[in-house]
Amino acid sequence: MTDREFKKYVNTEIMEYERYLEGEKRSENTIKEYAHFVKDMLLHLKKRAEEITAQDLKKYKMYLSTKKKYSKNSLYLAVEAIKAYFKYKNMNVARDLKAPKRPKQMPTYLTEEEVRRLLNAAHDNPRDYAILSFLAYSGLRVSELCNLRIEDVDFSERIVRVHGGKGDKDRIVVISPRAIEALEEYISTRNDSLEYLFSSRKSEKITRVQVFRLVKKYARIAGIKKEVTPHVLRHTLATTLLRRGVDIRYIQQFLGHSSVATTQIYTHVNDKMLKSVYDKVLQEY
Template sequence: MSYGNKELTEFRQYLRTEKRSKGTVKQYCHIVNNVLAHVGREPAQITRDDLARYKAHLAIEKEYSKNSMYTTIKGIQSFFRFIGSDAAEDLVPPRRSERMPRYISEAEAHALIESAKGEKRDYAILKMLGYTGLRVSELCALNVDDADMHEKVVTIKSGKGDKDRIVILDDSSVNALRSYLGSRSEQNGALFVTKRGRISPVSVQRIVKNYAKSAGISKKVTPHVLRHTFATTLLRRGADIRIIQKLLGHSSIATTQIYTHVDESMLKTVYEKSKPQY
């Protein structure tokens, strides 16, 4: 038996109206489905004690990480506040651990991209990920007319947080895109396509994984690892942290500053140049 179908449908619509990302809508609704199924009651009947026991269940039996627990509690709180219940008000999400971004070296990134040179679409995708720092969802949402080859910019429309922004294309990325589009019969619509239509994030993740393997990279490489690699490389080469923030589409510079902690060799180099001479 399922519970809270009406409330969950309305909650999903509310999240969409609030311009929450597709990922957040899907994740929060999944979280609410799980808690309703576990407690086994309609939302209005669920109490603070029910949710306290559910939190303990996730922490002890399911062994949720701090980050998973944080997201789950935020989703639960959002739902119960939406239906006008105070049942989730006693739930306190744990502080999320600050995980260092995973990235690959410039040599590995070069090998990864070059391994796709024989496939125009895949080569253009890897160029875009490696040289723009786009999120995979942003890359998949691009249309042909979002890329201005003459001005060498791409407009990201309603990225994360419902913010538009501009990212820069280097010459090699422009050339890769032109070569790919020149091989297509359809010059409008989605920028990256498969035989079935617009490419999906899962397909892009598979592309990155396969070419990383072809390039002999033993690390786990994902589109987000390439985003981290882009940011870390810019920082290492002297880019201002505020420029990196704009290129990545971070609303807070605090999010971008995590990259200042990841490169020990860079920190040592800067320290040696800047340390006091007492």
């Protein structure tokens, strides 16, 4: 098989794998990541799927770890993608391939003052201000925000219906009056008939990449030194709700977590909270 023929084979494999993942109701982000990792593996090994051995996969995992310097988290994702691929192919070659344990990292979040600065930085751009307000006040995943249609928002009740969230689950999210006001102002500037809530100049709905770039842009303008992403705003909302005494079970439902164990990561506390609790409980012996 020539190099050109092999590349064509790889592209066909990836397209079919992506269709399989879509049928499995995997998220848009998971499909993109898994396709990337499997394509990289096939191109590196230069073998068709049925020619790949368990030893090849062990060597490839070592290559990712030592040569490409993958973090534990990236290596975990790569191994999971490869195992899912060979499961789809009905092959047992990846059965004994072990993924490293993912490190449990404290989630990054913004202070309330940093959130105000972020929103103020976008105040003169109705669409961008509405997007940032929506992320800050709703805790939506970026893919959920991109897929929202105008009909999904009940403006009078301040309710958003999220369809096909992570795990293909629907849920209802409540948002603040301020986010609704920002959204209404943005919609009043539009003169199109597009069904999606947030659009861009190039497409009828905004993309994940565009939202990531938008968030980073305004974080930079606001002078925030942290690495700010849409997910950081999700962490921030969960942290703020918890700090203000909201029961973790409500936060679980609000964020769309299938298990409260996932929500437990937000029970981290900052130094100020820790000192406050300590001083209330234990002043002196």
